[in-house]
Amino acid sequence: MTISVRKVAAAAALSAALTASLAGCGGGSGTKDAAREARLGTPAASAPAASAPGAGAASASSSPSSSPSSSPGAPGAPLAGAPGRAPTLAPGPNGLTPVFERAKQRTDKTVALTFDADMTSDQGPRAAGGERFDNPQLISTLRTLKVPSTIFMTGRWAEEYPDQAKAIGTDANFEIANHSYSHHAFKSPCYGLPALDGAAARADVDRAFAAFHRAGAVNTVPYFRFPGGCYDDPALRALSTAKVTAVQWDVVSGDAFASDPDAVAEQVLAGVKPGSVVVMHCTRSAAPVTEEAIQKIVPELRKRGYRFVKVSELIGT
16 A cells, blocks of 8 residues: 555644544543653563552552452452453552553564543433444454454443443453543543542542443453543552553554544554554544554555554563
């Protein structure tokens, strides 16, 4: 596929203009202060037996499976189907939650396609009115093309589409990561999203994992994506007891409200490098051409020698 500079520029402009309309999901960036240093963490060993909640961030290889609880916001015994033995990064400076953007091993031509399944806590009436926040055709295409993928899901999405959450979360082709329950901001300002304080933010993460469990999803991993991509040191500190790795990205697809799948595909193809994490969306109303773009992206990247992997494989390398 020939990459059109004009189309790439147009897609980038469209992405920037419409990011706020999507409440910043997949379009923001974290602060560049000490929080940036947390990205320098190294992969921890696969988790051994779970440690008790609140044991502190010093045990980087402790299983995050103890962070979700049977009641939102109240730490307790690990849930069945809670995040399992997936590689995480060691804590950053002062025990801050580590942040992963792209694999350090940049010679192996691997790439992780990630999809944010967004739904905010107050969008129930819109869903009841017929708006679709899911995209089953996209999931079907990923299965058909045999593309391992990581779905960053909000707890509210899992509640709205429990059958789909279960189907995704029991399919070996996918892993479900945490995108919060409410899709509220973990720092402010963040594209106009309502903000959560430290305690509420931590409880929001637990509530999302609990929603995945109720839906019957078992392929869950201890990874978290900040709504809007917005975070700072206090946000990383608030999540430290959850023992998750925060996952950002280095390639923005520009699929938010895009109408041209070719432009989305070309923007992804122009940005992918070995070890890249691509952020896209699994929401028909907000990203209507993503599935069409995938049909162009996948064969072209394979032609270039790329292999598709889940985020867990990138972090584990």
